[in-house]
Amino acid sequence: MASNDYECTSQVFSDIGNGLYLNPELADVNFIFESNDNHVERVPAHKILLMAASDVFRVMFNGQWKEKDEVEIADTSVSVFKEFLQFFYIDRVKLTVANINVVFKLGHKYNVTKCMTVCKKFMVNTLTNDSILQRYALAIQFDQDDLVNVLEKLIGINTKPILESAEFLKCSRSVVSGILNIDVLSCTEVELFEACMNWVKANANQSQLSRKLVKSHLGNLFRYLRFGSMSINEFATVTSSHREIFSFDEYTDIIQMIGSKQHKSKFFNGIRSKRELKINDAANDEKRQAEIICNRKILSSQNQRARTKDTTTFSSTDPLLLHTIHLPKIIGHDGKKYHSPQMKIAIEEIPHSAISTEKVLLYEGQTNLTTNSGCERFDKPILIKPGSTYRIHMEQLPLGIYYSKLLKEKVEIKSGITIDFKSTKDDDDDDDPNGSCGLIQKLYFDPVWPLVP
Template sequence: MDQTSIVYKNVLPWRGCEKLYLDSRTADIFFEFALESNECVKVPAHKCILSASPVFDAMFYGPAQEMTNTVTIVDASPDEFKEFLQFFYLSSVRLMVENKPAIMNLGEKYMLNVCKKACTELSKATLTMENMCLGYELAILFNQDDLKEYCEAKISENPTEFFKSQSFLDCEPNLLRYILQLNSLNCDESVVFDGCMAWAKTACIQKGLNENDMQNLRSELGDLFYEIRFGGMSTKKFNDYADTFEGLFSMKEFRDIVAMTANVNYRPPKFNRKPRSSVCDRVDRLESHSAESYMYDGASGVDYTVFSSNRSTLLTKICFSDFIFNDDKVHQISVRVSVCALIKGTRLDNKIVPAHILTRQIDVNPSEETLVEFTKPIVIKADMQYRITFEIEKAYQHVLCKNLLAHKEKVDIGDGNIIEFHDPGIFFTNKKFGLLTQLHFRN
């Protein structure tokens, strides 16, 4: 080992740099601000330190360098600019929420990534439904993909609360378009429609227009109206809206929407027909009529399904088939539903217990299909296997259950997203059968 030298952590340079923050005595560049009171404020800085920004470096030392020692700033206040300068001088930066838009703008203007990243973290820590639109708008404006995805996830998880927020009601039409084009909104389309009507009424009130005039509402929405996924509504729900908002829909629009609600394959020329969620229907209709009865393990009362997705997605609902009991009676039973991720390399036995994601106890009617909706979507990671387990209550474990549905081993749910079903490796279980019939995903 070399004993002729040591490495010593020297904090003096940082201390010296911090001492220079806003120091007029040593400054060689001043940023000038003209206030409404006709007062001129100057903020001191140092060219060599600011050259950490490629924009400042070109400004002070590039071929077209400015020879003056004064730069006028018109897109930030003195306090906002001082806050921005912290990133050049201080090891610990304090950001104020109210200054975030201006700071993010300065970070973009002067190409300071650490500044934009800090503003993103500040947004994540402080955003609520009441200011979510501001964060989303900034993310889009400054191409902050991380913050954009964060806002979209929060909006999608809490759409009912979001569409009632003042932040949404006051948002600009361009931002509303981004919101309506989200395919991940976890709600009935009626929630989206109600939100749009409230937004249009708010816009009318702000402009002094009659908010109960249907033509005014349509005028405010413009072509955003066609981003509402009316095809995701039931015919009854739409008819109720048509009665309540008489005059909102033209005759052609009315016919198109009725056709959409009745026929999933109908494609109108104007309305957005893309579903906000995807359904994996694994029932093979061609083989089911001749399939042999599938009986799951009556001794343990457990049925397994193992699946994977080639893309990361969100699981929101599952559906399982009706039970056919071998005593030909209808039983009102309770089933425990579990969803878990299978850690790579583990076996489905009692020696290794997979990490549980969700467990729910539900009452089912064995004479009809049962839909289970999760309170929060389950993240399904690409190419990872997940197991869904149905455990029948002990009182009925001695009664063998069966269904006659044959299932597909792979299902394309759209846009190249493939759901594949795997052999669970459990006795009496086969990937071509099982109680699970549908998986509902959110894009």
């Protein structure tokens, strides 16, 4: 017997929300914004929608704002507040880099879970070396441990340029503390020490350091510098310009730490980990299961003529950490015998933003396809951002005629992430119909943020 029930997807509530957003019709509250020139702007809203999504609004509209139909907002701008209000009305919100930090704060202030989740993903997707420390500070301030963990991983991958940025000199003590407590950093301990000394100079507005000045600004953070990770020559470099900031006991303690890994320091936190900056590890089942593999399946069993110079161009819909590339079997013939080539590899990023479209070189290296079985594993992973295109340039050595397989152009991998391998033509290969989307068969990624769907 057929069921009388019928289920379908309704757009009614979505359409209602879109129609009511910033619409004064049926609005029962206006948020008032007054500018410096005494211009007043009213932003209409609907109490029932605000209270349904925020327990903070529910308390306010049942308490101190109960009889109010106008509420003055002084801690943010009109544009930011309008962006924030989207989360009460619209399914697909539009966020901006300029406002994201303050929208994130409002999401926390009014306890809007959806806003916090979407803002955190947007913040990770749009990171730059200039913004990462500001967002790290917010994650620490508002106890967002998941965001803290992601940003610390990315700081560890790209430590040196972050420490050399102007933003580091302006960052808070809590950010410095967080960085000093990260176990794996892609810089030397000397570089970290010098960055901290530059931070003290900038915050003290002094060009010369003294022990008192360092202690007054770093305080107990000074012990988080892991001098035991330095060699004796590196520590000698430090003391040649900063001897005055160490007491005799601290100096002696550091020498003992460097000389003996069994020495228990009285003043400092030992050594920093030397392990590689990858979350994927063949010996760790949990980490191995988190790995994302983009496999461009072979479209033809026949060998196609490969370019001597080749470019694989791709982009991703989600942020990922690229740690390994894999090529199919490539064979060459020099007129006498077959051989496998060596491969020069360069990876560059092309941002798609109004700020910059300048190419950024991310990696240069060379691999032997015979000894490495077609794999190139990087010393540290490369952050792949949704707002950029990435090009992997390869040049086969020695030059000659090579053959490989024809590969798929678009791959959808788990979590709905799509890798699009764009067609590329080199100037010297305009007549080549094959291999136009590059030679690379597999890309191995670690997720940046597995917690965000």
